Amino acid sequence: MIWNEAKECMSRDELHELQSKRLVKLVDRVYHNVEYYRKKMQKLGIEPEDIRTVEDVQKLPFTTYEDLNAAYPYGLCAAPLSQIVRVHASSGTTGKSKVATYTRRDIDIWSECVTRALTMAGLTRDDIIQVGYGYGLFTGGLGAHYGAENLGAMVIPMSTGNTKKLITMMIDCQVTAIACTPSYLLHVAEALEAENLVDQVKLKCAICGAEPWTDNMRKQIEERLHIKAYDIYGLTEIMGPGVACDCDYHKGLHIYEDHFLPEIIDPETLKPRKPGEDGELVITTLTKEGMPLIRYRTRDLTSIETEKCECGRTMARIQRFKGRSDDMLVIRGVNVFPSQVEHALLSVAGTTPNYFITVDRVDNNDTFEVAIEVEERFFSDEIRALESLRDRVASAIQQAVGIKARVKLVEPNTLEHSQGKTKHVEDRRKLV
Amino acid sequence: MIIKQLSVFLENRPGTLVEALGILKEGGVNIVALSLADTNEFGLLRVIVDKPEEAKAAMKARGFTSILNDVLMVHLLDQVGYLEKLVDTVSKAGINVEYMYAAPARKEGADLVMKTSDLEGATRVIKEAFPEAVDWLD
Numbered sequence: 001m002i003w004n005e006a007k008e009c010m011s012r013d014e015l016h017e018l019q020s021k022r023l024v025k026l027v028d029r030v031y032h033n034v035e036y037y038r039k040k041m042q043k044l045g046i047e048p049e050d051i052r053t054v055e056d057v058q059k060l061p062f063t064t065y066e067d068l069n070a071a072y073p074y075g076l077c078a079a080p081l082s083q084i085v086r087v088h089a090s091s092g093t094t095g096k097s098k099v100a101t102y103t104r105r106d107i108d109i110w111s112e113c114v115t116r117a118l119t120m121a122g123l124t125r126d127d128i129i130q131v132g133y134g135y136g137l138f139t140g141g142l143g144a145h146y147g148a149e150n151l152g153a154m155v156i157p158m159s160t161g162n163t164k165k166l167i168t169m170m171i172d173c174q175v176t177a178i179a180c181t182p183s184y185l186l187h188v189a190e191a192l193e194a195e196n197l198v199d200q201v202k203l204k205c206a207i208c209g210a211e212p213w214t215d216n217m218r219k220q221i222e223e224r225l226h227i228k229a230y231d232i233y234g235l236t237e238i239m240g241p242g243v244a245c246d247c248d249y250h251k252g253l254h255i256y257e258d259h260f261l262p263e264i265i266d267p268e269t270l271k272p273r274k275p276g277e278d279g280e281l282v283i284t285t286l287t288k289e290g291m292p293l294i295r296y297r298t299r300d301l302t303s304i305e306t307e308k309c310e311c312g313r314t315m316a317r318i319q320r321f322k323g324r325s326d327d328m329l330v331i332r333g334v335n336v337f338p339s340q341v342e343h344a345l346l347s348v349a350g351t352t353p354n355y356f357i358t359v360d361r362v363d364n365n366d367t368f369e370v371a372i373e374v375e376e377r378f379f380s381d382e383i384r385a386l387e388s389l390r391d392r393v394a395s396a397i398q399q400a401v402g403i404k405a406r407v408k409l410v411e412p413n414t415l416e417h418s419q420g421k422t423k424h425v426e427d428r429r430k431l432v
Numbered sequence: 433m434i435i436k437q438l439s440v441f442l443e444n445r446p447g448t449l450v451e452a453l454g455i456l457k458e459g460g461v462n463i464v465a466l467s468l469a470d471t472n473e474f475g476l477l478r479v480i481v482d483k484p485e486e487a488k489a490a491m492k493a494r495g496f497t498s499i500l501n502d503v504l505m506v507h508l509l510d511q512v513g514y515l516e517k518l519v520d521t522v523s524k525a526g527i528n529v530e531y532m533y534a535a536p537a538r539k540e541g542a543d544l545v546m547k548t549s550d551l552e553g554a555t556r557v558i559k560e561a562f563p564e565a566v567d568w569l570d
Binding site: 373374375376380381382383384386387408409410411412413414 | 441
């Protein structure tokens with residue numbers, strides 16, 4: 001099933017024309033409404049008239065999260081604040097969040113994109129969809145919710161944190177689809193198996209995202225719950241979930257190119273890569289009004305296929321993500337930068353002690369451990385003082401990144417030092 | 433009297449305690465009293481030694497985190513109820529005992545190491561009520 005055949009299956013020529021038209025309008029809009037972008041363009045000697053077709057996007061400056069930080073919170077807004085109806089935010093590299101603003105029309109387009117994704121997964125207005133993403137500043141909950149309502153389906157806004165209740169409602173309300181992170185769904189599968197409840201579930205599919213996952217995880221989800229699982233991709237800065245989603249053929253995630261213009265670049269030289277070549281995904285939001293972004297560097301490494309898919313859609317497909325071009329970690333669906341942990345340690349200990357972050361996946365749950373070396377200046381002869389130090393560090397980290405870390409105090413010089421440069425992170429999950 | 437205690441941070445795994453004790457041995461440091469506190473994740477070795485400054489330097493040189501801090505050392509007479517009376521005196525003065533541990537005394541009875549919320553105050557009230565307890569090692 002295809003929600004918007006006119007757009008999702010349009011010929012590449014038609015798409016080229018539509019994208020060109022939208023890019024010209026977008027550049028004109030940000031040039032005149034966003035001082036930050038105007039200055040950036042002027043610095044490069046570019047005027048809006050220089051942009052005539054999609055190919056001209058390469059003349060435009062990139063946007064990075066440093067730009068979002070510099071323009072925090074409203075510096076990249078292209079619409080008057082009176083037209084902004086919603087704000088979402090995700091972790092930034094330092095104390096500040098990355099804030100995204102949405103106009104009414106942005107919310108409508110976002111909902112449409114999620115509806116396309118849900119339709120791609122075979123869902124209709126007859127389905128009962130449980131949203132197991134967090135509701136709040138995180139885009140997952142409300143994004144999936146609005147898309148499912150737009151489809152006309154029944155939505156159960158479960159949010160996160162209560163697996164028992166989720167399972168009870170899943171069975172009692174005869175839920176047919178769930179949207180949540182893949183690792184959480186495996187956790188749900190385990191809980192169902194433990195209670196012998198898998199047969200009582202009416203679930204037929206799952207739309208999973210917000211964290212990287214593997215084909216093996218998909219296979220496990222599909223086999224253990226007897227359902228089909230689909231991958232949904234998105235990021236707060238660009239919109240939220242629904243930027244791209246995979247179809248029955250699982251040949252990559254269709255990116256909705258009528259709204260998002262993708263490019264693949266070499267993260268070192270910033271030169272464009274050819275279709276099929278690996279590189280960093282860069283996205284220009286063609287229709288966003290609240291916070292349009294030009295050539296936003298997602299830091300996600302992948303490649304793009306533009307051949308028509310067997311499902312009938314012409315929208316290009318983002319291939320499996322091969323990692324990040326920065327040090328961001330996705331832990332339990334939450335973006336975590338080591339620099340945030342560093343800031344939290346700094347706020348508690350005065351200066352940053354040597355620390356080490358270990359991320360692992362145990363029984364399909366991400367574990368997040370921060371070991372800090374106990375230095376003389378915050379050492380104490382009282383257990384109480386040491387435990388209070390540990391707890392203060394843990395709460396500072398939770399405040400900074402939004403998820404709980406297990407904080408461990410260790411002896412000095414026990415953490416890895418590699419050739420003068422201290423290594424601070426080990427991700428033991430095998431996801432790529 | 434108030435004396436220096438060496439506190440050493442230990443990870444809770446086999447071998448750390450013996451390493452720390454080995455450092456004291458190599459430095460020719462004699463242990464007068466000892467307590468080992470443990471939590472799920474880490475241990476805390478507290479010792480009264482004959483050469484605290486040297487012991488601390490040796491720990492540092494070997495990469496152990498340690499500090500010297502003040503504690504109160506008193507002598508307990510070998511009498512039923514003596515310790516209870518002593519702690520009661522301290523608590524009636526509004527002073528909180530953080531931790532304490534005992535060691536065999538050089539003569540009869542026992543030595544007691546105490547960390548209190550107010551060391552000076554505890555010394556004062558103990559001296560008043562138990563003159564024999566505090567002057568033992570002076």
